[in-house]
Amino acid sequence: MTLLLEQYMSLGGEIFYNHTFESFDQSNCEASFENNEKYTLSHLVACDGIRSSIREQFFTLNQQPRYSGYSAWRGIGKSNLQNIHFALGPGSHIVSYPINNEGDVSFVACTKEAYEFTESWKEEGSYNDLLDDFSIYDPKIFPVIEDSMKLYKWGIYIRPPLKSMIAHNLTLVGDAAHPMVPFLGQGACMAIEDAYAFGILCKITNCDFAKVQKTYDSIRSKRTKSIQRMSMMQGKIYHLKNPIMVAARNAVMRYTNVPGNDLKKIHQYDADEAIQVALFSEKHALGFSPADQD
Ligand SMILES: Cc1cc2nc3c(=O)[nH]c(=O)nc-3n(C[C@H](O)[C@H](O)[C@H](O)COP(=O)(O)OP(=O)(O)OC[C@H]3O[C@@H](n4cnc5c(N)ncnc54)[C@H](O)[C@@H]3O)c2cc1C
Structure with a gap:
């Protein structure tokens, strides 16, 4: 997990915490942050995710992320599963895979549905709602969920492809672009x-x-x-x-x-x-x- 961070720091990289990006003055290549800090840069690489404000401001006006039609549940439970396991059904699928040698298994269960979950990594759902959404499957397909284990659900959002990932002194990286x-x-x-x-x-x-x-x-x-x-x-x-x-x-x-x-x-x-x-x-x-x- 820390491999990239350690390498970056060992090369003299810096990280400024508590800097929420606010705006970019493209003509002076100056980035401003909510803590009132401003930096004049040689170039700005924006990797601010699917809701990138740089993309919105400098690449595509008025083109907000839209619901893909897919929603997903994710959770971690106990199971003796040793390999990745796919279960496919009409309009849904479930992928489960072991994440360590202690029986912890992560699963992602996706449905295609008009009902739009919010786009959030934190929205919790109940085990009964999960079973309702995937009632065509044998409940045994899910790892054993203990009370303390949380289940999360979220809507999957997309944006149309960009013509270009660059604009003058700006470059987009990751979900901000695609x-x-x-x-x-x-x-x-x-x-x-x-x-x-x-x-x-x-x-x-x-x-x-x-x-x-x-x-x-x-x-x-x-x-x-x-x-x-x-x-x-x-x-x-x-x-x-x-x-x-x-x-x-x-x-x-x-x-x-x-x-x-x-x-x-x-x-x-x-x-x-x-x-x-x-x-x-x-x-x-x-x-x-x-x-x-x-
Ligand atoms: C259900 C699901 C399953 C997935 N499974 C996989 C998988 O198995 N393998 C895989 O490769 N990918 C997977 N992905 C995709 C993966 O999570 C994303 O593609 C990846 O996180 C994109 O990285 P990013 O750095 O571009 O954006 P993000 O991870 O979204 O990071 C953007 C960062 O920018 C910060 N930020 C935003 N605005 C500002 C601001 N104004 N000021 C300061 N900071 C800001 C955010 O806080 C965030 O930390 C999955 C995604 C989903 C939804």
């Missing part, structure tokens, strides 16, 4: 890849932000848009209702490597290679020959 439905478990992974690509490009170009942004946008927009689309498609596949389609999906999942191979392709993405390819094609477009590539 929130997605969580059916491939890739939202935080994309935020980490974004941050990695931005950091490596700063290193390669010695913080020439115009160059960094151009390459960053070309690599990251394409990748994240495709994962946004695939995540949405995964939800549709999990929640199929038509019996023929359900039988076809189940056969593919049971008897072929297709789902595993699709996931492998996502996981095998090589951020360094993507950066090298993009830099090479930019050089090439400017008239450098392949021999010029370092």
